[in-house]
Amino acid sequence: MMKIWGNFGRFMAAVFAVLIAGPAFAENGPQPWAMGMIDAASPVKERIHDLHTLLLYIITGIVIFVLALLIWVVVRYNEKANPVPSKTSHHTLIEIVWTVVPVLILLVIAVPSFRLLYFVDRARDPEMTIKVVGHQWYWSYEFPDHGGFTYDSYMLSDEDTKKMGGKRLLEVDNKLVLPVGTTIRVLVSSTDVMHSWLVPQFGVQIYAFPGRTNETWLKANREGIFYGQCNQICGINHGFMPITIEVLSKEKFATWVEEAKKKYAALPTLPATGVQLASR
Numbered sequence: 170m171m172k173i174w175g176n177f178g179r180f181m182a183a184v185f186a187v188l189i190a191g192p193a194f195a196e197n198g199p200q201p202w203a204m205g206m207i208d209a210a211s212p213v214k215e216r217i218h219d220l221h222t223l224l225l226y227i228i229t230g231i232v233i234f235v236l237a238l239l240i241w242v243v244v245r246y247n248e249k250a251n252p253v254p255s256k257t258s259h260h261t262l263i264e265i266v267w268t269v270v271p272v273l274i275l276l277v278i279a280v281p282s283f284r285l286l287y288f289v290d291r292a293r294d295p296e297m298t299i300k301v302v303g304h305q306w307y308w309s310y311e312f313p314d315h316g317g318f319t320y321d322s323y324m325l326s327d328e329d330t331k332k333m334g335g336k337r338l339l340e341v342d343n344k345l346v347l348p349v350g351t352t353i354r355v356l357v358s359s360t361d362v363m364h365s366w367l368v369p370q371f372g373v374q375i376y377a378f379p380g381r382t383n384e385t386w387l388k389a390n391r392e393g394i395f396y397g398q399c400n401q402i403c404g405i406n407h408g409f410m411p412i413t414i415e416v417l418s419k420e421k422f423a424t425w426v427e428e429a430k431k432k433y434a435a436l437p438t439l440p441a442t443g444v445q446l447a448s449r
């Protein structure tokens with residue numbers, strides 16, 4: 170019983186925190202009792218939040234307006250208050266208004282919506298490119314601009330997560346390491362079935378198709394660890410191919426690249442598919 174009230178207290182505290190300060194959680198990834206949208210860590214995600222806020226204002230206005238109309242009709246035109254109903258069936262002005270106003274609202278929504286779609290679509294002047302390849306059931310990452318080394322990224326078992334610390338079902342053996350403040354083109358493909366590379370804090374969600382390369386981009390606005398998951402049901406271990414991204418300063422990233430080149434000695438890969446020519 171105490172536990173329920175304890176949780177309820179935390180829930181209410183979270184509600185107030187969101188109402189007062191907006192959702193802001195210092196730690197990345199999912200949090201217990203977190204509410205609202207996850208912290209944005211890229212320009213794309215910031216703009217997604219902005220569009221969401223705009224839509225929230227618009228839909229709140231519509232809901233209040235429609236509710237007010239309903240209440241007015243119920244109170245003013247019920248059988249008792251209005252025993253002799255009007256027989257009016259057409260009213261040109263009102264009909265024009267209720268056609269034109271929704272069209273204008275849709276236009277107001279469409280403009281920022283299309284702007285965002287084109288902004289998300291591809292990077293302008295990317296500073297580097299990485300390749301993300303989905304497999305049943307792990308991800309592999311390639312760095313074509315840094316000598317073309319590639320490595321696989323598998324989920325850690327519960328035991329290893331306990332030993333090494335971190336979030337259950339979200340930690341991996343080899344993280345995807347990226348530099349902060351860098352516009353990164355992300356090419357996404359698959360070797361077997363459809364996967365999807367979803368990293369909420371970067372506002373990235375893109376399908377990984379076999380035999381096809383999709384493009385997206387990201388630019389981390391701060392250092393830290395960020396989490397994602399495959400969100401296309403891709404087989405029995407679909408839930409066990411998480412994405413863990415470590416964003417480092419540019420200097421630390423350069424050091425990591427040098428180490429990684431030795432650690433994951435480069436293997437030639439087929440362009441676009443990521444299929445390795447030599448087996449390891």
Ligand SMILES: [Cu+2]
Pocket residue numbers: 303304363364365399400401402403407410
């Ligand atoms: Cu998958």
